[in-house]
Amino acid sequence: MGEVTVNTEWLSDCSGCHVAIVDLHEKILSVLEAVRIQRCPVLTDIKDYPPATVGLVSGAIRNEHDRQAALEMRKACDLVIAWGSCAVFGGPAGAGNIHTPDEIAAAVYLENKTTVPAPPPSKMVSPLESQVSPLDSVVEVDLYLPGCPPHPAFVFEALIALVEGRQPEVNGRSVCAKCKRKMEKTGVETLRSHFEGVPDPERCFLSQGYTCLGSVTIDRCLAPCPGNGVPCTGCAGATMQILTEPNRDIRTEIADRMSRLTRIGRDEIVRSLERSAKSHYSYTMATQMIGNKPTFHIRKWIEEEQADFEAGGEA
Amino acid sequence: MPVEITVHEQSCRGCELCVDICPTKVFAMDQERRLCTVEHAEDCIACLSCAYICPSGAITQRDFHPVKNFYRDEEFCQKMGKFL
Numbered sequence: 077m078g079e080v081t082v083n084t085e086w087l088s089d090c091s092g093c094h095v096a097i098v099d100l101h102e103k104i105l106s107v108l109e110a111v112r113i114q115r116c117p118v119l120t121d122i123k124d125y126p127p128a129t130v131g132l133v134s135g136a137i138r139n140e141h142d143r144q145a146a147l148e149m150r151k152a153c154d155l156v157i158a159w160g161s162c163a164v165f166g167g168p169a170g171a172g173n174i175h176t177p178d179e180i181a182a183a184v185y186l187e188n189k190t191t192v193p194a195p196p197p198s199k200m201v202s203p204l205e206s207q208v209s210p211l212d213s214v215v216e217v218d219l220y221l222p223g224c225p226p227h228p229a230f231v232f233e234a235l236i237a238l239v240e241g242r243q244p245e246v247n248g249r250s251v252c253a254k255c256k257r258k259m260e261k262t263g264v265e266t267l268r269s270h271f272e273g274v275p276d277p278e279r280c281f282l283s284q285g286y287t288c289l290g291s292v293t294i295d296r297c298l299a300p301c302p303g304n305g306v307p308c309t310g311c312a313g314a315t316m317q318i319l320t321e322p323n324r325d326i327r328t329e330i331a332d333r334m335s336r337l338t339r340i341g342r343d344e345i346v347r348s349l350e351r352s353a354k355s356h357y358s359y360t361m362a363t364q365m366i367g368n369k370p371t372f373h374i375r376k377w378i379e380e381e382q383a384d385f386e387a388g389g390e391a
Numbered sequence: 392m393p394v395e396i397t398v399h400e401q402s403c404r405g406c407e408l409c410v411d412i413c414p415t416k417v418f419a420m421d422q423e424r425r426l427c428t429v430e431h432a433e434d435c436i437a438c439l440s441c442a443y444i445c446p447s448g449a450i451t452q453r454d455f456h457p458v459k460n461f462y463r464d465e466e467f468c469q470k471m472g473k474f475l
Contacts, residue, residue: 157475212470221475234475244475253402253447258425260406280404282446291446294474316474317443320467324443333446336408365467 080239083115083128084159085149087135087142088169088208093160094118094134096225103232110239125152130238132159134225136166136362137209140202150215157219157234163211164222165313166362170208171354173362174375177204208362223296224311224359230296248316251290251308254299259283264338267348270307281307282334287349289356291333292318292326311359319365325372326356350377393432395453396441402449403427409441409450417441 086094094117100107111130115122131153137143150156158164166173172180181196181204211217221234230246237244252259259280268285275281281288281302289310290302296312310326318324327349335342349356353374360366361374396417405425410418415434418427418441437455442448 217473219473219475220470226475230475246475247448248471248474249399249402249448250446252404253399253449255404259404259446280406315448316471317448320463320471322464323462332444333406333408336411336444337406365464365470 080111080130080235081126081128082111082113082130082132082235083125083149083153084113084117084132084134085115085125085145086117087133087145087163087211088138089135089160089162089167091118093132093162093225096228096231099225100228100232103228107232107235111235125149128153129155130235131156133157133211134160134163135211136162136169137205137211137214138169138172139204143205143214146211146215155218155238156211156215157221158211158217159221159231160226161222161224161311161313161359163217164220164363165360165366166208166210167224168358170360170362170367171358172204172208173367174354174378177206180204210363213364221296222294222313226296226312227298229298247295249295250315251293251295251297251299251302251312254295254297255280255290255302255308256299257281257302259337261337262339265340267340267345275305277305280337282330283337285334285338285340287330287352287356289326289330291315292329309358310356313360313363314366322369323371325369326360326366327353328371351381353377392454394435394437394455396429396432396435397451397453398427398429399447399449399451400426402447404447404449406446408444408446412440412444414438414440 113119114126114128125148131149133149133156137146161167185196186193234244257280258278260283262283264285266285275284275286286307288307290308292314293308293310294312294315301308314326318326327346331342331345334345403426407420409427410420415436417431417435419430421428437452442450
Protein backbone atom coordinates (compact mmCIF):
# COMPACT_ATOMS: atom_id res chain seq x y z
CA MET A 77 0.00 0.00 0.00
CA GLY A 78 1.34 3.44 -0.93
CA GLU A 79 0.87 6.47 1.22
CA VAL A 80 -2.23 6.05 3.33
CA THR A 81 -4.32 9.17 3.57
CA VAL A 82 -6.99 9.58 6.22
CA ASN A 83 -10.09 11.76 6.35
CA THR A 84 -12.18 11.95 9.49
CA GLU A 85 -15.66 13.34 9.86
CA TRP A 86 -17.78 14.04 12.86
CA LEU A 87 -21.57 13.74 12.67
CA SER A 88 -24.05 13.62 15.53
CA ASP A 89 -21.81 12.79 18.48
CA CYS A 90 -19.95 14.33 21.38
CA SER A 91 -16.45 14.64 19.80
CA GLY A 92 -15.02 11.98 22.14
CA CYS A 93 -13.91 9.74 19.28
CA HIS A 94 -11.85 12.54 17.80
CA VAL A 95 -10.39 13.34 21.20
CA ALA A 96 -9.38 9.67 21.38
CA ILE A 97 -6.95 10.35 18.54
CA VAL A 98 -5.26 12.93 20.74
CA ASP A 99 -5.25 10.27 23.48
CA LEU A 100 -2.85 8.26 21.36
CA HIS A 101 -0.30 10.58 23.04
CA GLU A 102 3.21 9.97 21.74
CA LYS A 103 1.94 7.00 19.75
CA ILE A 104 0.32 9.50 17.39
CA LEU A 105 3.85 10.13 16.07
CA SER A 106 4.07 6.58 14.79
CA VAL A 107 0.61 6.97 13.27
CA LEU A 108 1.68 10.18 11.56
CA GLU A 109 4.77 8.44 10.21
CA ALA A 110 2.50 5.90 8.58
CA VAL A 111 -0.52 7.93 7.47
CA ARG A 112 -1.23 11.44 6.30
CA ILE A 113 -4.18 13.02 8.04
CA GLN A 114 -6.08 15.35 5.70
CA ARG A 115 -9.55 16.38 6.71
CA CYS A 116 -9.90 16.11 10.49
CA PRO A 117 -12.16 18.57 12.30
CA VAL A 118 -10.00 18.69 15.45
CA LEU A 119 -6.57 18.82 13.80
CA THR A 120 -6.78 20.42 10.37
CA ASP A 121 -8.68 23.25 8.72
CA ILE A 122 -9.86 21.40 5.64
CA LYS A 123 -13.55 21.90 4.99
CA ASP A 124 -13.99 19.80 1.85
CA TYR A 125 -13.45 16.10 1.29
CA PRO A 126 -10.14 15.35 -0.46
CA PRO A 127 -9.79 11.82 -1.86
CA ALA A 128 -8.44 9.50 0.85
CA THR A 129 -7.64 5.86 1.46
CA VAL A 130 -9.39 5.63 4.81
CA GLY A 131 -12.38 7.54 6.11
CA LEU A 132 -13.13 7.46 9.81
CA VAL A 133 -16.70 8.59 10.41
CA SER A 134 -17.89 9.14 13.96
CA GLY A 135 -21.43 9.99 15.00
CA ALA A 136 -24.97 9.06 14.06
CA ILE A 137 -27.12 10.47 11.28
CA ARG A 138 -29.46 12.94 12.94
CA ASN A 139 -30.15 15.60 10.32
CA GLU A 140 -29.63 16.53 6.68
CA HIS A 141 -26.14 17.83 7.39
CA ASP A 142 -25.05 14.48 8.82
CA ARG A 143 -26.51 12.64 5.86
CA GLN A 144 -24.73 14.83 3.30
CA ALA A 145 -21.42 14.63 5.18
CA ALA A 146 -21.65 10.83 5.31
CA LEU A 147 -22.35 10.66 1.56
CA GLU A 148 -19.41 12.98 0.83
CA MET A 149 -17.09 10.85 2.96
CA ARG A 150 -18.23 7.73 1.15
CA LYS A 151 -17.51 9.34 -2.21
CA ALA A 152 -14.07 10.56 -1.14
CA CYS A 153 -12.76 7.50 0.75
CA ASP A 154 -11.83 4.04 -0.49
CA LEU A 155 -12.58 2.48 2.90
CA VAL A 156 -15.11 3.82 5.37
CA ILE A 157 -14.85 2.87 9.03
CA ALA A 158 -17.86 3.46 11.30
CA TRP A 159 -15.91 4.80 14.22
CA GLY A 160 -17.37 4.72 17.70
CA SER A 161 -20.69 3.51 19.07
CA CYS A 162 -22.71 6.40 17.57
CA ALA A 163 -21.66 5.56 14.03
CA VAL A 164 -21.97 1.80 14.57
CA PHE A 165 -25.19 1.67 16.62
CA GLY A 166 -26.63 5.20 16.74
CA GLY A 167 -25.28 5.90 20.21
CA PRO A 168 -27.04 7.86 22.98
CA ALA A 169 -28.70 10.07 20.36
CA GLY A 170 -30.71 6.95 19.49
CA ALA A 171 -32.84 7.59 22.56
CA GLY A 172 -34.38 10.30 20.38
CA ASN A 173 -36.14 7.55 18.44
CA ILE A 174 -38.53 7.11 21.34
CA HIS A 175 -39.84 10.64 20.80
CA THR A 176 -40.82 12.72 17.78
CA PRO A 177 -38.65 15.69 16.75
CA ASP A 178 -41.52 17.98 17.81
CA GLU A 179 -41.61 16.46 21.28
CA ILE A 180 -37.84 16.87 21.60
CA ALA A 181 -37.94 20.48 20.38
CA ALA A 182 -40.74 21.26 22.83
CA ALA A 183 -38.93 19.66 25.76
CA VAL A 184 -35.61 21.35 25.01
CA TYR A 185 -36.65 24.81 23.80
CA LEU A 186 -40.25 25.56 24.75
CA GLU A 187 -40.91 23.77 28.03
CA ASN A 188 -37.41 23.70 29.45
CA LYS A 189 -37.77 24.51 33.12
CA THR A 190 -34.19 25.75 33.56
CA THR A 191 -33.89 28.27 30.71
CA VAL A 192 -35.96 31.04 29.17
CA PRO A 193 -38.26 29.41 26.61
CA ALA A 194 -37.34 30.20 23.00
CA PRO A 195 -38.40 28.83 19.64
CA PRO A 196 -36.19 26.08 18.20
CA PRO A 197 -33.57 27.34 15.72
CA SER A 198 -34.88 27.53 12.16
CA LYS A 199 -31.80 28.93 10.38
CA MET A 200 -28.22 27.63 9.96
CA VAL A 201 -28.98 24.30 11.64
CA SER A 202 -30.69 21.62 9.59
CA PRO A 203 -33.81 20.22 11.24
CA LEU A 204 -33.80 16.83 12.94
CA GLU A 205 -34.76 13.85 10.84
CA SER A 206 -37.63 11.76 12.18
CA GLN A 207 -35.25 8.95 13.16
CA VAL A 208 -31.68 8.62 14.38
CA SER A 209 -29.82 6.27 12.04
CA PRO A 210 -26.54 4.42 12.36
CA LEU A 211 -24.03 5.20 9.62
CA ASP A 212 -24.58 1.95 7.69
CA SER A 213 -28.22 2.77 7.05
CA VAL A 214 -27.10 5.70 4.91
CA VAL A 215 -23.81 4.63 3.33
CA GLU A 216 -22.03 1.33 2.92
CA VAL A 217 -19.61 0.72 5.77
CA ASP A 218 -16.49 -1.39 5.32
CA LEU A 219 -15.44 -1.82 8.94
CA TYR A 220 -17.01 -1.20 12.34
CA LEU A 221 -15.09 0.02 15.36
CA PRO A 222 -17.47 0.37 18.31
CA GLY A 223 -16.51 1.97 21.62
CA CYS A 224 -17.27 5.23 23.37
CA PRO A 225 -14.70 6.13 22.38
CA PRO A 226 -12.84 3.04 21.20
CA HIS A 227 -9.70 2.76 23.35
CA PRO A 228 -6.78 4.35 21.48
CA ALA A 229 -5.14 0.91 21.38
CA PHE A 230 -7.89 -0.29 19.02
CA VAL A 231 -7.75 2.83 16.82
CA PHE A 232 -3.98 2.45 16.67
CA GLU A 233 -4.17 -1.24 15.85
CA ALA A 234 -6.76 -0.60 13.13
CA LEU A 235 -4.73 2.12 11.43
CA ILE A 236 -1.39 0.31 11.66
CA ALA A 237 -2.92 -2.94 10.38
CA LEU A 238 -4.35 -1.07 7.40
CA VAL A 239 -0.98 0.51 6.70
CA GLU A 240 0.80 -2.83 6.97
CA GLY A 241 -1.86 -4.49 4.83
CA ARG A 242 -2.75 -7.16 7.39
CA GLN A 243 -5.88 -8.14 9.32
CA PRO A 244 -6.25 -6.18 12.58
CA GLU A 245 -6.01 -8.28 15.74
CA VAL A 246 -9.51 -8.27 17.17
CA ASN A 247 -11.58 -10.40 19.49
CA GLY A 248 -15.21 -10.70 20.48
CA ARG A 249 -14.68 -10.96 24.22
CA SER A 250 -16.61 -8.85 26.69
CA VAL A 251 -15.66 -6.20 29.25
CA CYS A 252 -15.65 -8.96 31.92
CA ALA A 253 -12.65 -10.47 30.16
CA LYS A 254 -10.57 -7.46 31.18
CA CYS A 255 -12.19 -6.76 34.56
CA LYS A 256 -10.25 -7.88 37.64
CA ARG A 257 -13.11 -8.02 40.15
CA LYS A 258 -13.74 -11.42 41.72
CA MET A 259 -16.80 -12.96 40.10
CA GLU A 260 -18.20 -15.50 42.54
CA LYS A 261 -21.45 -16.94 43.80
CA THR A 262 -22.97 -15.18 46.77
CA GLY A 263 -26.08 -15.38 48.93
CA VAL A 264 -27.20 -11.87 47.93
CA GLU A 265 -31.00 -11.82 47.72
CA THR A 266 -31.86 -8.28 46.71
CA LEU A 267 -31.06 -6.03 43.78
CA ARG A 268 -29.39 -2.81 44.75
CA SER A 269 -29.38 0.60 43.09
CA HIS A 270 -26.03 2.17 42.52
CA PHE A 271 -26.67 4.76 45.19
CA GLU A 272 -27.35 2.09 47.83
CA GLY A 273 -24.43 1.09 50.02
CA VAL A 274 -20.78 0.95 48.99
CA PRO A 275 -19.86 -1.89 46.64
CA ASP A 276 -16.97 -4.14 47.68
CA PRO A 277 -14.16 -2.93 45.38
CA GLU A 278 -12.71 -6.44 44.98
CA ARG A 279 -15.90 -8.28 44.08
CA CYS A 280 -17.93 -8.41 40.85
CA PHE A 281 -20.90 -6.02 40.79
CA LEU A 282 -23.26 -8.75 39.63
CA SER A 283 -22.22 -10.95 42.58
CA GLN A 284 -23.22 -8.08 44.88
CA GLY A 285 -26.61 -7.40 43.32
CA TYR A 286 -25.60 -4.30 41.39
CA THR A 287 -26.44 -3.98 37.69
CA CYS A 288 -23.35 -4.04 35.48
CA LEU A 289 -23.36 -4.42 31.70
CA GLY A 290 -19.82 -5.81 31.48
CA SER A 291 -20.88 -9.31 30.46
CA VAL A 292 -23.09 -8.07 27.60
CA THR A 293 -20.71 -5.45 26.26
CA ILE A 294 -17.95 -5.96 23.74
CA ASP A 295 -14.54 -4.98 25.10
CA ARG A 296 -13.25 -2.02 23.14
CA CYS A 297 -12.22 -0.14 26.28
CA LEU A 298 -9.97 -2.46 28.38
CA ALA A 299 -12.46 -2.17 31.27
CA PRO A 300 -11.44 1.08 32.99
CA CYS A 301 -14.84 1.65 34.64
CA PRO A 302 -15.26 -1.50 36.76
CA GLY A 303 -11.57 -1.23 37.63
CA ASN A 304 -12.30 2.18 39.12
CA GLY A 305 -15.48 1.41 41.00
CA VAL A 306 -18.00 2.22 38.28
CA PRO A 307 -20.24 -0.53 36.84
CA CYS A 308 -20.12 -0.91 33.06
CA THR A 309 -22.82 1.08 31.26
CA GLY A 310 -22.38 -0.78 27.97
CA CYS A 311 -20.96 2.09 25.96
CA ALA A 312 -19.22 -0.07 23.35
CA GLY A 313 -22.48 -1.80 22.48
CA ALA A 314 -23.65 -5.36 22.83
CA THR A 315 -21.63 -8.54 22.37
CA MET A 316 -21.84 -10.35 19.06
CA GLN A 317 -24.08 -13.14 20.35
CA ILE A 318 -26.68 -10.52 21.30
CA LEU A 319 -26.33 -8.60 18.05
CA THR A 320 -26.75 -11.63 15.82
CA GLU A 321 -29.39 -13.69 17.62
CA PRO A 322 -32.89 -12.28 17.94
CA ASN A 323 -33.68 -14.40 21.00
CA ARG A 324 -30.78 -13.04 23.06
CA ASP A 325 -30.92 -9.63 24.60
CA ILE A 326 -29.05 -7.35 26.98
CA ARG A 327 -31.48 -7.70 29.86
CA THR A 328 -31.98 -11.45 29.60
CA GLU A 329 -28.28 -12.23 29.32
CA ILE A 330 -27.48 -10.14 32.41
CA ALA A 331 -30.35 -11.79 34.27
CA ASP A 332 -29.18 -15.30 33.30
CA ARG A 333 -25.75 -14.68 34.76
CA MET A 334 -26.74 -12.61 37.76
CA SER A 335 -29.42 -15.08 38.86
CA ARG A 336 -26.81 -17.84 38.79
CA LEU A 337 -24.29 -15.79 40.76
CA THR A 338 -26.78 -14.59 43.41
CA ARG A 339 -30.11 -15.72 44.84
CA ILE A 340 -32.03 -13.02 43.02
CA GLY A 341 -34.69 -14.37 40.66
CA ARG A 342 -34.15 -14.07 36.93
CA ASP A 343 -37.53 -12.49 36.26
CA GLU A 344 -36.99 -9.86 38.94
CA ILE A 345 -33.72 -8.85 37.30
CA VAL A 346 -35.28 -8.70 33.83
CA ARG A 347 -38.12 -6.56 35.17
CA SER A 348 -35.72 -4.20 36.91
CA LEU A 349 -33.66 -3.76 33.75
CA GLU A 350 -36.78 -3.06 31.72
CA ARG A 351 -37.74 -0.30 34.13
CA SER A 352 -34.47 1.50 33.43
CA ALA A 353 -34.23 0.37 29.81
CA LYS A 354 -33.45 3.82 28.47
CA SER A 355 -30.14 3.68 30.35
CA HIS A 356 -29.23 0.10 29.55
CA TYR A 357 -30.09 0.34 25.87
CA SER A 358 -28.97 3.91 25.45
CA TYR A 359 -26.02 3.19 23.17
CA THR A 360 -27.60 0.62 20.91
CA MET A 361 -31.35 1.14 20.62
CA ALA A 362 -31.16 2.93 17.25
CA THR A 363 -29.61 -0.03 15.46
CA GLN A 364 -31.92 -2.59 13.91
CA MET A 365 -29.77 -5.27 15.52
CA ILE A 366 -31.25 -4.27 18.90
CA GLY A 367 -34.25 -2.06 18.10
CA ASN A 368 -35.90 -4.65 15.84
CA LYS A 369 -35.69 -7.53 18.28
CA PRO A 370 -39.18 -8.97 18.70
CA THR A 371 -38.90 -8.69 22.49
CA PHE A 372 -37.65 -5.11 22.58
CA HIS A 373 -40.62 -3.06 23.80
CA ILE A 374 -38.99 0.07 25.10
CA ARG A 375 -42.00 2.36 24.66
CA LYS A 376 -44.16 0.01 26.70
CA TRP A 377 -41.52 -0.26 29.44
CA ILE A 378 -41.17 3.52 29.65
CA GLU A 379 -44.95 4.02 29.78
CA GLU A 380 -45.25 1.48 32.59
CA GLU A 381 -42.52 3.15 34.57
CA GLN A 382 -44.04 6.58 34.00
CA ALA A 383 -47.49 5.35 35.04
CA ASP A 384 -46.09 3.89 38.26
CA PHE A 385 -44.13 7.05 38.96
CA GLU A 386 -47.23 9.21 38.51
CA ALA A 387 -49.20 6.87 40.73
CA GLY A 388 -46.56 7.47 43.41
CA GLY A 389 -45.34 3.88 43.41
CA GLU A 390 -42.23 2.19 42.19
CA ALA A 391 -40.22 4.45 39.88
CA MET B 392 -12.65 -36.68 17.39
CA PRO B 393 -13.39 -34.59 20.47
CA VAL B 394 -14.49 -31.01 19.96
CA GLU B 395 -11.59 -28.64 20.36
CA ILE B 396 -12.41 -26.35 23.29
CA THR B 397 -10.23 -23.34 24.12
CA VAL B 398 -10.46 -21.25 27.27
CA HIS B 399 -8.77 -17.86 27.07
CA GLU B 400 -7.20 -18.06 30.52
CA GLN B 401 -6.51 -14.35 30.99
CA SER B 402 -10.23 -13.72 30.47
CA CYS B 403 -11.61 -16.50 32.69
CA ARG B 404 -13.09 -15.01 35.85
CA GLY B 405 -13.50 -18.25 37.74
CA CYS B 406 -17.27 -17.78 38.08
CA GLU B 407 -17.96 -21.50 37.50
CA LEU B 408 -21.00 -20.81 35.30
CA CYS B 409 -19.64 -23.07 32.56
CA VAL B 410 -19.06 -25.85 35.08
CA ASP B 411 -22.70 -25.51 36.21
CA ILE B 412 -24.34 -25.26 32.82
CA CYS B 413 -22.50 -27.99 30.92
CA PRO B 414 -24.88 -30.96 30.51
CA THR B 415 -22.02 -33.43 30.10
CA LYS B 416 -19.65 -32.10 32.79
CA VAL B 417 -16.82 -31.21 30.46
CA PHE B 418 -15.39 -28.53 32.73
CA ALA B 419 -13.75 -28.62 36.15
CA MET B 420 -12.84 -25.77 38.45
CA ASP B 421 -9.23 -25.20 39.38
CA GLN B 422 -9.85 -23.59 42.78
CA GLU B 423 -6.23 -22.67 43.34
CA ARG B 424 -5.91 -20.64 40.12
CA ARG B 425 -9.61 -19.71 40.05
CA LEU B 426 -9.91 -20.89 36.46
CA CYS B 427 -12.12 -23.37 34.68
CA THR B 428 -10.29 -26.18 32.94
CA VAL B 429 -11.40 -28.53 30.16
CA GLU B 430 -11.36 -32.00 31.72
CA HIS B 431 -13.46 -34.10 29.36
CA ALA B 432 -13.45 -32.59 25.89
CA GLU B 433 -14.40 -35.99 24.53
CA ASP B 434 -17.84 -35.67 26.20
CA CYS B 435 -18.64 -32.31 24.59
CA ILE B 436 -21.82 -32.37 22.52
CA ALA B 437 -21.23 -28.88 21.12
CA CYS B 438 -24.39 -27.40 22.57
CA LEU B 439 -22.31 -24.25 23.14
CA SER B 440 -24.11 -23.46 26.40
CA CYS B 441 -20.75 -22.73 28.02
CA ALA B 442 -19.71 -20.30 25.30
CA TYR B 443 -23.02 -18.46 25.62
CA ILE B 444 -23.13 -18.23 29.42
CA CYS B 445 -19.45 -17.26 29.83
CA PRO B 446 -19.55 -13.61 30.94
CA SER B 447 -16.19 -12.93 29.31
CA GLY B 448 -16.75 -14.76 26.04
CA ALA B 449 -13.60 -16.68 26.93
CA ILE B 450 -14.67 -20.12 25.63
CA THR B 451 -14.46 -21.07 21.97
CA GLN B 452 -15.11 -24.35 20.20
CA ARG B 453 -13.73 -25.52 16.90
CA ASP B 454 -14.57 -28.32 14.49
CA PHE B 455 -18.04 -29.11 15.74
CA HIS B 456 -21.46 -29.89 14.35
CA PRO B 457 -23.98 -27.69 16.14
CA VAL B 458 -26.80 -29.66 17.71
CA LYS B 459 -28.92 -26.64 18.62
CA ASN B 460 -31.09 -24.62 16.31
CA PHE B 461 -29.59 -21.23 15.88
CA TYR B 462 -31.83 -18.40 14.89
CA ARG B 463 -29.36 -15.93 13.55
CA ASP B 464 -29.91 -12.96 11.35
CA GLU B 465 -27.70 -13.52 8.33
CA GLU B 466 -27.40 -9.85 7.48
CA PHE B 467 -26.26 -9.01 11.02
CA CYS B 468 -23.84 -11.98 11.03
CA GLN B 469 -22.16 -10.62 7.92
CA LYS B 470 -21.58 -7.34 9.70
CA MET B 471 -19.76 -9.14 12.54
CA GLY B 472 -16.99 -10.10 10.14
CA LYS B 473 -16.32 -6.41 9.67
CA PHE B 474 -15.99 -5.56 13.37
CA LEU B 475 -12.63 -4.15 14.40
